[in-house]
Amino acid sequence: MTADAYTPPRVWTWDKENGGEFASTNRPIAGATHDKDLPVGQHPLQLYSQGTPNGVKITVMLEELLEAGHPGAEYDAWLIRIGKGDQFGSGFVEINPNSKIPAMVDHTTTPPTRIFESGSILLYLAEKFGAFLPPEHHARTETLNWLFWQMGSAPYLGGGFGHFYAYAPEKWEYPINRYAMEVKRQMDVLDRQLADQKYVAGDDLTIADFAIWPWYGGLAMGWQYNAAEFLDVQSYAHVQRWARALHDRPAFRRGRMVNRVAGDPSSQLHERHAASDFETRTQDKIAAE
Numbered sequence: 001m002t003a004d005a006y007t008p009p010r011v012w013t014w015d016k017e018n019g020g021e022f023a024s025t026n027r028p029i030a031g032a033t034h035d036k037d038l039p040v041g042q043h044p045l046q047l048y049s050q051g052t053p054n055g056v057k058i059t060v061m062l063e064e065l066l067e068a069g070h071p072g073a074e075y076d077a078w079l080i081r082i083g084k085g086d087q088f089g090s091g092f093v094e095i096n097p098n099s100k101i102p103a104m105v106d107h108t109t110t111p112p113t114r115i116f117e118s119g120s121i122l123l124y125l126a127e128k129f130g131a132f133l134p135p136e137h138h139a140r141t142e143t144l145n146w147l148f149w150q151m152g153s154a155p156y157l158g159g160g161f162g163h164f165y166a167y168a169p170e171k172w173e174y175p176i177n178r179y180a181m182e183v184k185r186q187m188d189v190l191d192r193q194l195a196d197q198k199y200v201a202g203d204d205l206t207i208a209d210f211a212i213w214p215w216y217g218g219l220a221m222g223w224q225y226n227a228a229e230f231l232d233v234q235s236y237a238h239v240q241r242w243a244r245a246l247h248d249r250p251a252f253r254r255g256r257m258v259n260r261v262a263g264d265p266s267s268q269l270h271e272r273h274a275a276s277d278f279e280t281r282t283q284d285k286i287a288a289e
């Protein structure tokens, strides 16, 4: 037992000063903290999100749908600043009782349809547009296998490894070891899968790629937690090849810009309401006005 080993009390209580990045938005209770309606734009699809890996899954898919000639995928993307607690506004909680981005509303149905959980949104869009989810039984099942693999695996990468390596108030060996081991195992799973096929679920780009790329592609590109060297991400050669190929697609480049609040101002499009916004409404252009 180490000097600062913890003996849990009989009943856990909320210690508001428990520290760590993002601690101020964490609460042990659900529900809204304040009244705030959500804005609604002109397009059928209304997205409420931020450009985190879970948010990027959806904007990349919407941009790929538009690129593939589905005009019905036009969308308004509104910024929900999770660091400021926008996810706890009453309007947002009405469309996602779990208070996490991304969340979407489809206004083409009566009544409008709310969709939350990024995997559910990807599946909803794939079924709505008949795209990026192969209809053939085996290929469809394989795509869903990898979609759900991502949903189950990424919390170990973000909530486990990322939290303890980058955000916790101190570096503790036990949790960093545990989650580094698991994340490296997951990268190896993906690397073996990508060794003899172009995309995660086979020869075609699917919602499995949209789900997995922002997390594991981002890790391979060195964008996550400043951990590229620590996890030796370069050693996953097939993940590297796949991550770079997707990174170079124009729709992925645009998708990464939407609702992004960090990085070069020219890469940040806080809100997206029209295709032309990528040229005219990025933060560098807004600052110059």
Ligand SMILES: N[C@@H](CCC(=O)N[C@@H](CS)C(=O)NCC(=O)O)C(=O)O
Pocket: 025, 026, 052, 053, 054, 055, 082, 087, 099, 100, 101, 102, 116, 117, 118, 119
């Ligand atoms: N399983 C959810 C996870 C969503 C999620 O964790 N979103 C994060 C941003 S990446 C969030 O909204 N965090 C705000 C909070 O926890 O209060 C999904 O895939 O949609």
